[in-house]
């Protein structure tokens with residue numbers, strides 16, 4: 001039978017519950033335990049797929065095509081556990097399921113209530129993850145902050161599961177803030193006491209406290225927190241701000257959190273193996289030899305979370321190339337106003353990420369033209385590939401009005417368009433080409449050199465495709481179609497001859513990059529950018 005760890009958050013949001021969960025997953029995995037990580041999101045949307053990135057941050061896509069919370073990206077980057085549609089559950093999904101059952105008559109005339117029906121559905125989802133993943137330990141992160149109205153049913157379900165399965169099988173971790181008040185020069189434990197107090201009112205006594213803090217926690221402070229919160233002193237874990245998120249598993253390991261969890265569960269396992277992580281990830285991330293600046297030309301550049309997996313993949317590419325990758329976040333509308341030369345001068349590479357809608361597109365196209373003409377390494381992702389095709393059509397193939405039908409439905413040259421069968425689709429939620437698809441790589445191309453493989457599998461999230469009507473003409477003008485989804489003959493990768501690194505893909509490689517195994521498209525992109533910098 002699986003054991004369960006619930007991770008809750010207190011005092012404020014943005015304490016890094018996702019990274020904490022992923023790091024706990026990592027230290028348990030390093031002791032040869034099979035883990036699975038899941039996230040409960042208390043909002044009523046069925047999934048984040050239709051939400052504005054400014055509201056929600058990046059939508060992370062799983063292999064099986066679920067549109068999920070970005071914390072699942074942390075889970076996959078830190079551990080080997082693969083997430084699926086079962087690993088992200090929202091209030092919307094829970095109510096959807098319960099109401100469908102009620103309509104079918106499954107409840108045999110009963111009054112349907114939050115307790116026990118909604119909580120039963122939540123517990124069933126946790127057990128489902130254990131069953132599907134066959135994990136020994138399931139870590140369930142509960143979104144929001146303790147005290148919020150909407151996360152109450154999830155906390156109640158977590159409490160019930162503890163009662164049902166017994167103390168040896170369930171552990172509660174609470175992530176909390178221990179602020180340092182500058183004018184008083186003091187660390188304050190009261191917010192943590194209150195937040196744990198709220199949890200205890202609900203019936204949950206945390207077993208472990210992860211204390212987010214700027215300063216070291218003294219022995220006395222730990223003792224105080226332990227006494228007031230009724231948590232063993234050694235289970236009061238200090239989580240100080242660190243330079244790299246990939247240090248956190250090591251921080252936990254140092255405070256023997258893995259041992260604390262194992263002894264709570266009465267589990268015995270081999271000793272921890274984190275040496276490689278320390279050597280190949282953390283040490284390299286902290287001590288790079290080179291530096292390179294990459295321009296990310298997007299639309300949601302003021303929000304740190306909107307391109308989360310891309311930023312992380314660039315960190316991984318830095319680790320792989322012994323370099324610090326500095327990201328210059330550029331709002332593509334600034335390029336529309338000021339011109340590419342002014343905004344992009346001096347950067348080592350240009351990356352155009354995915355996105356939706358017309359705003360900012362012309363600026364992205366200008367940035368791509370600049371990278372193509374000045375021979376600056378370019379990586380286009382999803383919408384970035386579509387923009388590269390439009391740029392090529394307009395400026396190389398002289399199809400001046402070329403566009404995507406997403407932006408201009410009646411365009412004269414629809415180089416990016418919907419497939420005929422997609423035109424009938426009315427619903428916006430979950431109706432894109434989603435999840436993993438195979439892609440065949442053409443021999444003797446840049447893509448073949450990057451991947452060293454003939455067949456790859458990458459994750460998708462888009463509706464529009466390259467229009468094959470223009471393929472021959474583009475080829476004649478120097479574009480190479482180096483990756484194809486064979487079953488439906490869809491273009492997956494485009495590249496250019498006579499350019500050091502110009503490659504764009506219809507999929508999202510950023511979702512599969514890991515700190516200890518950088519995605520090759522990012523690794524080679526940074527390698528090319530570094531080479532360009534060395535020439536300066």
Ligand code: GLN
Pocket residue numbers: 353354355356357381382383384386406461462463464465
């Ligand atoms: N808007 C484009 C499409 O739907 C690209 C999507 C994306 O970049 N994820 O095809």
